[in-house]
Amino acid sequence: MRHEYDLEVRILTTRNRRISQIVFFLLFVWLLARTKMNTSSGADSRPLHHVNYFFKLDPLVALVNTLAGHTLSLAIIWTFVILIPTFFLGRFFCGWICPLGSMNQFVDGIRSKSMRRKTRIAANRYKDWQATKYFLLIVGLLAALCRINMVGWIDPFSLLVRSMGVSILPAAASKKYYIVYQPHYWPSLLMGVIFLALLLMNLRVTRFWCRALCPLGALLGVTARWSILGLHKNEATCNKCSRCLISCQGGDDPIGGVPWHKAECHLCLNCVEACPHRSLEFRFSRKPQTQPEVVGTNLSRRKALGAVVTGLAVVPLLRVQSALGKNRSERLIRPPGALNESDFLSRCIRCGECVRVCPNNALQAAFTEADLTGLWSPVITPKIGYCEPNCVLCSEVCPTGAIQTLTPKQKGWAVEDGVTTKPLLIGTAVYDQRHCLPWAKSTDCVLCLEWCPVAPKAIYLKDATVTDTEGKPRMLKQPYVDLNLCVGCGACEFACPLQEQPGVYVTSAGESRSRLRS
Numbered sequence: 001m002r003h004e005y006d007l008e009v010r011i012l013t014t015r016n017r018r019i020s021q022i023v024f025f026l027l028f029v030w031l032l033a034r035t036k037m038n039t040s041s042g043a044d045s046r047p048l049h050h051v052n053y054f055f056k057l058d059p060l061v062a063l064v065n066t067l068a069g070h071t072l073s074l075a076i077i078w079t080f081v082i083l084i085p086t087f088f089l090g091r092f093f094c095g096w097i098c099p100l101g102s103m104n105q106f107v108d109g110i111r112s113k114s115m116r117r118k119t120r121i122a123a124n125r126y127k128d129w130q131a132t133k134y135f136l137l138i139v140g141l142l143a144a145l146c147r148i149n150m151v152g153w154i155d156p157f158s159l160l161v162r163s164m165g166v167s168i169l170p171a172a173a174s175k176k177y178y179i180v181y182q183p184h185y186w187p188s189l190l191m192g193v194i195f196l197a198l199l200l201m202n203l204r205v206t207r208f209w210c211r212a213l214c215p216l217g218a219l220l221g222v223t224a225r226w227s228i229l230g231l232h233k234n235e236a237t238c239n240k241c242s243r244c245l246i247s248c249q250g251g252d253d254p255i256g257g258v259p260w261h262k263a264e265c266h267l268c269l270n271c272v273e274a275c276p277h278r279s280l281e282f283r284f285s286r287k288p289q290t291q292p293e294v295v296g297t298n299l300s301r302r303k304a305l306g307a308v309v310t311g312l313a314v315v316p317l318l319r320v321q322s323a324l325g326k327n328r329s330e331r332l333i334r335p336p337g338a339l340n341e342s343d344f345l346s347r348c349i350r351c352g353e354c355v356r357v358c359p360n361n362a363l364q365a366a367f368t369e370a371d372l373t374g375l376w377s378p379v380i381t382p383k384i385g386y387c388e389p390n391c392v393l394c395s396e397v398c399p400t401g402a403i404q405t406l407t408p409k410q411k412g413w414a415v416e417d418g419v420t421t422k423p424l425l426i427g428t429a430v431y432d433q434r435h436c437l438p439w440a441k442s443t444d445c446v447l448c449l450e451w452c453p454v455a456p457k458a459i460y461l462k463d464a465t466v467t468d469t470e471g472k473p474r475m476l477k478q479p480y481v482d483l484n485l486c487v488g489c490g491a492c493e494f495a496c497p498l499q500e501q502p503g504v505y506v507t508s509a510g511e512s513r514s515r516l517r518s
Helices: 002-011 014-033 039-044 054-055 059-069 072-087 092-096 101-114 117-123 128-145 156-172 186-204 208-213 216-223 271-274 303-324 339-345 353-355 393-397 437-441 447-451 491-493
Strands: 230-235 280-284 363-365 378-380 426-430 457-465 473-481 504-507
Touching: 002 014, 014 054, 014 092, 014 101, 014 156, 054 072, 059 072, 059 128, 059 216, 059 339, 072 092, 072 216, 101 156, 101 186, 101 208, 128 208, 128 216, 128 303, 156 186, 156 353, 186 208, 186 378, 271 280, 353 363, 353 393, 437 457, 437 473, 447 457, 447 491, 491 504
Parallel strands: none
Antiparallel strands: 230 280, 363 378, 426 504, 457 473
């Protein structure tokens, strides 16, 4: 028995936990930083690496996509890598693997050095507001059942990839270290402010995000109630010194004389290391203790019922707000390969990976363009960049299938071996004759024709006789769009010299993914 306990002690130590946190955090940052296009491979460019490996292990993403898509995918098997150990160990993922949890813990470490002992002890006691994350989990799962993906806004991996990939890393990027220099994303300031605010909350509350808001932590907390690894308190040797509370990360009350909140423990082991009397130890055991542990989530029936009512109420409110997509802007253009709008929004987790790999900055995170249901979802913004004919990177990095995997041939925008296939359309260009220079100002301009990347070109010119400012007739060429050839790439709008009000712009009319619009 003593040998087994010594083995557990050697494995479960704070030193090994810190090593694990550092390794997984550096792996995550490395994969995210390398999620970009390798331009050295030409037309066959592929992302060097991408961070989807973390999304595959995320049981919350798998569960939400299963509920929202009403289908069961074999990809959910990957989540067992996290779920099965959780049944035995508890919330080890939060304390040993999660990169966002590691960042929160690092920021909290800055505060702990200056905080008074009594204040830290009081702050690390269990609080009723820690049940908020279970409330959010219930609301998110009920919304997913109704095909509205709200969890993507607050899933820890989505939040971290979106915030760092679209805001933090681009702000710190330089041409020297990035193969494809992506200068800006217009909503990145708001993303960065929200992310930094969540991190700074750790200066007030230890691991605030993990304790109060994280829906993945809530799901793992529910799973952890059946774990056989538990904290055993020796009441005989405990003198209530409260040292175990000074560095407690989960707010789970490891101190003797009170119930232990098992679902809140991150398995950080700080309490065991801090105890001077060795009154605390983690054991693989189901033996009852003198002081019973709290195995539930401490979510009252009233709060649980409130979460159910909120989840069921949110769906019709959001659908009324978006009018089921019928008031969607004609300028809302989705990436090539995107599912129809309702399916796309139900599966997109707003992670921003597709935004990050787009070589021309064409993809941006939506703010008001797609109503509240489409917040942070990807949209093509031709004013900033256009969609490359042979690029399918966004479909390759999408972790949930909201953007179907394509090949350049399936996309059909580039000619391969002299053979063309029916192209996948994301929209159609339209000329605004009030602003287009040849139409409105009687001025020669053929930039849109020169930039049109499809073959044969979707823009053609017609000779026209116009009257100049002096009243004299003159000949010039006016541009038109061939509706049978335009794919909606946005190159013409990007190239238009009238950037404030382009003379040509792309609408979602004709997009292949919508029967009505096609």
